[in-house]
Amino acid sequence: MLVDAAVRPEExxxxxxxxxxxxxxxxxxxxxxxxxxxxxWDTFCAEPGRVVGGDTGDVACDHYHRYGEDVGLMRTLGLAAYRFSVSWSRVLTPSGEVNADGLGFYDRLVDEVLAAGIDPWVTLYHWDLPQHLEDAGGWPARDTAARLAELAAVVGGRLGDRVGHFITLNEPWCAAFLGYGNGIHAPGRHSAADAVAASHHLNLAHGLSVQALRAAAPDALVGTTLNLYPVTAAFPGADSEDAVRRIDGLQNRWFLDPALLGSYPDDVLADLGALVAPTLIQDGDLGTIHQPLDFLGINYYTRHVVRPSAYPGTNAGEFTHRGLPTAANGWEVDPEGLTEILVRVARDYPALPLFITENGSAWDDTVEADGSVVDADRLAYLAAHLAACARAREQGADVAGYFAWSLLDNFEWAEGYAMRFGLVHVDFATQRRTVKASGEWYGRFVRAARDILSP
Structure with a gap:
C-alpha cells in the first residue's frame, strides 16, 4: 500500500x-x-496468554546497555529531539527512596543525548506503574496520584538543569480503560468503575506532577500527551451521532476538558452515571488538574469510525472501518484524521503549541538478502502524515513538532514483538540495528528541514 503525498521540508x-x-x-x-x-508490565507479561508469543520486556532492545549506540543512530538520522520515558520502578524504591543506580542511568542518557546535539524530552509515566503501587490499589486508588508527583519532584530536580521539556503522562486513556476496564493491558483488570476512577486519578496525577515539576525545574517547559482520535459515524442517523458523541466524550473530551478547560464534560458525566462514585471528584481536584501548560502532546495513529451497537442495551456503539488500507495491526491509514484532530484542538481549546509526540505504523517488514529493510508502506505513511501536519498548519493549528513512533522496533505491549513500528529494524536475537528505508527517508527529510536554519 502506497500513499501519494507530496510534502516538502520548506512547508x-x-x-x-x-x-x-x-x-x-x-x-x-x-x-x-x-x-x-x-x-x-513485568507481572502482566508473566501471566500466560496475556502477551502474544509469551513475550516480555526483560531484554527488549537492551537499550539499558546499548544507549550509546542508539543515540548514535539518532545523530545519524539528524534528529533534533528524542522523547523517552523514565522507568518509575527504576528510579524509586518501594519505600519511596531514590535508587541512585536507576536515576544515574537517566543522568548518563541525558548527557549522551545532549552531547549528540539532541534535546531530551522526558515523559514521567508511560504505563509502567510499579507493582507495589498496584498492590496498594493502583490507579483506582487516589494515593497513586500523589506518588507520581513524588517521582516528578525527583526526576525534575535531578534532570531539570539539562532537560527543557517534561511530559507528565502518556495516553492516560489507555492506562485507565485498557488496563482497568477491558484488561487487555496491564494490570489486566476488568472493572468499569475502576477504569473511571483510574482515569480521574491519572488526570489528578497530571496536575500534581505539573506543580511538582514547576517547583523542581522552573526553567523547563511542561505538557502532557493524549491519544486523540477524530470520531466519525459509519452512516447517518441520530443513533450514529449519539455513538459518536459518547465515544468522542470518553476518548477525547474526558481528558482534554479538565486539563485545558478545568471541567469534565457534563454529557460524559451523565453517560457514566453511577460509575462516577460520589467521593471520586473532590473539591479542588479540577483546579489542580487545570494547570497552565506550555504545550500539548498529541499521539495519533488512526480514526475511530463508530455505529450503533447491533445489540441495543449492551453497548453504546461499535467500531468499524471506512474501507481504507490497513497496516499490519489492522488500523486504517487515515492521515486526514490527523489534520482534523489538530484543527479541532486548535479551534476548541486555548491556544497552545501542539506537538505530535507519537505517529507511526506497523508493517510486516522483510529483511532482504543484503540486510536492508525496504519498508515503502511505512515511508509513505510518514510522508502522508507529515503532509497532514502541514495542512493543519495552513488551517491555523500551531503544530510545532513531530516525533515519529518509534525510533526502534520494540516490545509493543500486548502484541509483544509481533508488531514493528521502528525507523530502525532490531534483530532481537542479536540486537543488531539496521536503519530501514523509512528511517533513511525521514533522516534526509529532517536534515533538509534543519538546513533551512542555515542555508
Missing amino acids: FPPDFVWGAATASYQIEGAATLGGRTPSI
Whole structure:
C-alpha cells in the first residue's frame, strides 16, 4: 500500500522540532538490574496468554546497555529531539527512596543525548506503574496520584538543569480503560468503575506532577500527551451521532476538558452515571488538574469510525472501518484524521503549541538478502502524515513538532514483538540495528528541514 503525498521540508518553520520517541519498558530491558523492581508490565507479561508469543520486556532492545549506540543512530538520522520515558520502578524504591543506580542511568542518557546535539524530552509515566503501587490499589486508588508527583519532584530536580521539556503522562486513556476496564493491558483488570476512577486519578496525577515539576525545574517547559482520535459515524442517523458523541466524550473530551478547560464534560458525566462514585471528584481536584501548560502532546495513529451497537442495551456503539488500507495491526491509514484532530484542538481549546509526540505504523517488514529493510508502506505513511501536519498548519493549528513512533522496533505491549513500528529494524536475537528505508527517508527529510536554519 502506497500513499501519494507530496510534502516538502520548506512547508515547516525553521524552529519546528523533529524527533523520534520510545518508552522505557518497550526498549530498556535490564528488568532486574540496577535496583529496578517489578512493574505491572513485568507481572502482566508473566501471566500466560496475556502477551502474544509469551513475550516480555526483560531484554527488549537492551537499550539499558546499548544507549550509546542508539543515540548514535539518532545523530545519524539528524534528529533534533528524542522523547523517552523514565522507568518509575527504576528510579524509586518501594519505600519511596531514590535508587541512585536507576536515576544515574537517566543522568548518563541525558548527557549522551545532549552531547549528540539532541534535546531530551522526558515523559514521567508511560504505563509502567510499579507493582507495589498496584498492590496498594493502583490507579483506582487516589494515593497513586500523589506518588507520581513524588517521582516528578525527583526526576525534575535531578534532570531539570539539562532537560527543557517534561511530559507528565502518556495516553492516560489507555492506562485507565485498557488496563482497568477491558484488561487487555496491564494490570489486566476488568472493572468499569475502576477504569473511571483510574482515569480521574491519572488526570489528578497530571496536575500534581505539573506543580511538582514547576517547583523542581522552573526553567523547563511542561505538557502532557493524549491519544486523540477524530470520531466519525459509519452512516447517518441520530443513533450514529449519539455513538459518536459518547465515544468522542470518553476518548477525547474526558481528558482534554479538565486539563485545558478545568471541567469534565457534563454529557460524559451523565453517560457514566453511577460509575462516577460520589467521593471520586473532590473539591479542588479540577483546579489542580487545570494547570497552565506550555504545550500539548498529541499521539495519533488512526480514526475511530463508530455505529450503533447491533445489540441495543449492551453497548453504546461499535467500531468499524471506512474501507481504507490497513497496516499490519489492522488500523486504517487515515492521515486526514490527523489534520482534523489538530484543527479541532486548535479551534476548541486555548491556544497552545501542539506537538505530535507519537505517529507511526506497523508493517510486516522483510529483511532482504543484503540486510536492508525496504519498508515503502511505512515511508509513505510518514510522508502522508507529515503532509497532514502541514495542512493543519495552513488551517491555523500551531503544530510545532513531530516525533515519529518509534525510533526502534520494540516490545509493543500486548502484541509483544509481533508488531514493528521502528525507523530502525532490531534483530532481537542479536540486537543488531539496521536503519530501514523509512528511517533513511525521514533522516534526509529532517536534515533538509534543519538546513533551512542555515542555508
